[in-house]
Amino acid sequence: MFDFRDLFQWERFITPSIIKIFYWLAVGISALFGLSGIVSGLTLMALSPLGGLFWIIGSLIGTVIGVIFARIISEFVLIMFRINEHLGAIRQRGQQM
Numbered sequence: 030m031f032d033f034r035d036l037f038q039w040e041r042f043i044t045p046s047i048i049k050i051f052y053w054l055a056v057g058i059s060a061l062f063g064l065s066g067i068v069s070g071l072t073l074m075a076l077s078p079l080g081g082l083f084w085i086i087g088s089l090i091g092t093v094i095g096v097i098f099a100r101i102i103s104e105f106v107l108i109m110f111r112i113n114e115h116l117g118a119i120r121q122r123g124q125q126m
Contacts, residue, residue: 042110042113044106044110045106045107045110045111048103048106048107049103051103052099052100052103055095055096055099055102055103056095056096056099058095059092059095059096059099060092060096062088062091062092062095063088063089063091063092063095065088066084066085066087066088066089066091066092067085067088067089069084069088070082070083070084070085070087070088071085
């Protein structure tokens with residue numbers, strides 16, 4: 030897990046420990062924007078029912094895309110760090126031979 034002392038040492042990366050926080054923050058922001066879009070769509074329905082319906086559907090689709098995009102980016106960052114860890118292990122095994 031994340032330790033405050035790791036901020037001042039360069040033997041261990043801290044990004045894999047905190048990427049989950051950034052993921053959940055991005056999911057929360059996406060959900061808030063989706064909720065805001067739904068409220069805006071409901072307000073727009075007073076003027077144009079079809080336009081409001083499209084706005085709500087677009088907000089829901091945008092929210093789902095935002096969550097999926099946040100997940101893809103988070104997994105990409107974690108994969109980069111896992112590759113680095115595995116390459117380090119391979120390098121250590123090669124030096125022992």
